[in-house]
Amino acid sequence: MAKAEDLPPSSVTDTHDLIKSLMIAANDGDVEAELKLGRQYEITYMDAENALKWYTIAANKGHSDAQWYLGNLYESGKLGREMPVEAFKWYLKSAQAGNPKGISSVADHYFIGAGIPRNYLESYAWYSVEAVIGITKNLAREIMDELEEKLGPDHIIRAQNRAVELLNSIENQGG
Numbered sequence: 598m599a600k601a602e603d604l605p606p607s608s609v610t611d612t613h614d615l616i617k618s619l620m621i622a623a624n625d626g627d628v629e630a631e632l633k634l635g636r637q638y639e640i641t642y643m644d645a646e647n648a649l650k651w652y653t654i655a656a657n658k659g660h661s662d663a664q665w666y667l668g669n670l671y672e673s674g675k676l677g678r679e680m681p682v683e684a685f686k687w688y689l690k691s692a693q694a695g696n697p698k699g700i701s702s703v704a705d706h707y708f709i710g711a712g713i714p715r716n717y718l719e720s721y722a723w724y725s726v727e728a729v730i731g732i733t734k735n736l737a738r739e740i741m742d743e744l745e746e747k748l749g750p751d752h753i754i755r756a757q758n759r760a761v762e763l764l765n766s767i768e769n770q771g772g
Contacts (some may be wrong), residue, residue, distance in 0.1 A: 661696035681712030725760035
């Protein structure tokens with residue numbers, strides 16, 4: 598079975614060869630190749646429909662980066678319109694798998710209410726997770742400080758307990 602990581606960089610001389618090689622690996626079920634095909638279609642060819650196809654295949658196999666990119670594609674409007682509810686669904690799957698970009702996106706969506714009702718308690722909980730395992734830890738802490746002013750002590754304790762639940766769930770899933 599062909600694998601995306603088995604392709605030596607020197608053997609891929611142009612984008613067409615890369616797509617051809619990735620297509621072979623993806624058709625053999627290589628989830629990394631499926632994700633890379635999605636990226637190539639989205640970035641190189643600006644073909645959102647084919648990107649959607651390959652991201653969805655990889656995302657449905659549980660690939661957390663593919664789930665995040667799928668959410669981003671739905672949110673971007675590249676499919677003809679912005680679809681924040683569908684975007685949040687995929688960001689949440691990515692976050693629940695421990696993907697730092699997914700965690701950040703979920704925290705942001707709860708904070709601003711994109712695709713879901715605004716929920717400062719959930720936002721605080723997800724920013725707490727981000728402060729532990731995310732990619733923008735300092736920014737997460739700054740936003741948590743802002744949220745503390747909105748929530749009050751009782752809600753902060755509930756949000757912190759929720760963050761512990763989220764972290765335990767992510768850890769149990771191997772994230």
